[in-house]
Amino acid sequence: MQYGITFVLISCCFLSYTFASRGNEQSIFLQCVDHCNQTQCPAQLPLPLTLLFWSCKENCQYNCMQTITDKALEHGEQVFQYFGKWPFYRWMGIQEPASVLFSIGNGWVHYHYYHILKKKIPSNYYLKNAMLVYALFGMNAWIWSTVFHARDTAITEKLDYFSAGLLILYSLYYALRRLFYIQHPPWWMTLVFVSCYGIHVGYLSLIRFDYGYNMLASVVVGLIQLSLWVGWSIQQYTVDDKRRSFAYMALISVVGVALAMSLELLDFPPLLRILDAHSLWHLSTIPLMAIWYQFVLKDTTHEMKYHKSTVTTTLPIPK
Template sequence: MAARPALLLLLLLMAAAAPDPAHGSQGDREPLYRECLSRCERQNCSGAALRNFRARQPLYMGLTGWTCRDECQYECMWLTVRLYQQGGHRVPQFHGKEPASALASFLNGLASLVMLLRYRAAVPPAAPTYPTCVAFAWARRLPHVWKCAAAVLLLQALALLELLDFPPLLWVLDAHALWHIGTIPLNVLFYSFLMDDSLYLLKANSDLFKVD
C-alpha cells in the first residue's frame, strides 16, 4: 500500500513529460513563422548578440520580463502577417503580444483592487465570513444572490472566447483580449455580492444577539 502513492506520482510525472509542447494557434504552426523564429533566435538570442539586445532593451521592457525570444516572436509574427496580406491569404491568429490583452489584464486587476478596497470600507471587521455555498444562499432566497450566480455564469460564458481563434480586430482585439475586457465588470458584480452578503450576515448575527 505504501508504494501506491509513489507509483501514482511516477505515472503523473511520466504523463506530464510525455506530450510535446503545444502551440495554441494556427499561426504558431505556420512554417514561415517557425523558420523566421528559429533564424531570429539563432542570430540574436545567444552570445554577444544577446548581450547587445539586453544593453539596448528599454528598462520597462526588462522589468516586464520581455525576453529576446519574445522579441523574435513579435517581429516574426508581424513579418508573417505582412507576407500573408501581400499574398492575399487569410491571416491566422498567433499567440501574439496584442497590447489590448495587457491593458485589459491591468484593468482587470485594478477593478479587483478597487472593489476590494470598497469592500473593506463598507463591511465592518466584525462581519463574519460566510462558510456557506451558493445552494444555501438560494435556499434562503436572499435578494443579492443573483449577483453571485450571474458572475459565475458570465465568467463561464466568457471562457468560450478562449476557444475562438481569429486574427485580432484592428490588429489589437483578439479573443484573449476580449475575454480580459469582459471580466473587468465582473469584479464589480462579485464584490457587490460579497458586500451585500457580509452585511446581511452581520445583521443576522446582531439580530440573533438581540434575541438572546
C-alpha cells in the same frame, strides 16, 4: 473568480489555445528567423525591449512573425499563431497590450473593494478576514496575469498559473465557509486545502508542467464552486422562506464569469492585432467582479441584520 460551466467547454477552449501554433513551424518562418539571427544578432535592442528581457533572437521571431502576417493579410491567407499566441502588435516591449490593460483593470477592482470591505464590513463579522484575503489573492492573481501577458516566459507563466489556481481554490474555501456558516474552520479542512494546493504546485513545478492536468484541476474546483453558488441563488427564489432579493447578483457574477470564459471558443485572429477572445474575456470579468463585491456587501448587511448571532464572533479584548 468562478471558472467553467462544463469540462468539455473549457477543454475545447484549452485545446484551441494549445494546438493552434502552426505559425512557428512554417519553413518560411524558420528560414526568416535563421537569416535574421545570422545577419542581425547580436544587436543592441531598444531600451523597452531590454527592460523586458527580449533577446535578439526573440526580436527576430517577432519581426518575422509580423512580416509573414502582413503578407498573409495582404493575400487573404490564413493567419497563424506563433508559440501559442496570435501575432499581436507589441507596445513598449509588451506582448499583449490589451490583455495587460484588462488584467490591470481586474486587479484594480480587487484593490478598490479591498479598501471598501475593510471600511464597511464590521470587524466582528466572521468572514471579514476571509473576504480581505480573497481580495488580496485577487490582486495577486491579476498582477501576475499582467506580468505574464506583458512578457511570456517560463517563470511568468508559472506564476500566472499558480496565482490563478490559488484564487480558484480559495474561492471554493470561501464559498464553503459562507454557505455552510463555518465560523471556525476545523484544522483538517484547512489542511486539505493547503495540501491540495501544495501538491498541485509541487507536481507542476518538480515533476511536469502539465497543461491538461492544470486545466482539469481548475475546472473540477470551479464546477464545484459554481454548483454551490447557483444552487444557493436559485433557492433564494424558490424554497427559502428568508429570501435574499439580491441573490441574483451572485448568480450573474458566477454564471457570467463562466460564460465569459466561453469566449475562447470563438478564438479568432486579433482585431487590429490587438483584441482577441482571450483579452475580451479579461475585459468582461471586470464588471462581473464588481457585481460580485456588491453582492458581498449586500449579503453581509443582510446577515448582520437577520442572522447576527450566527455570523458574529467575539473580538479579542485589547490589553
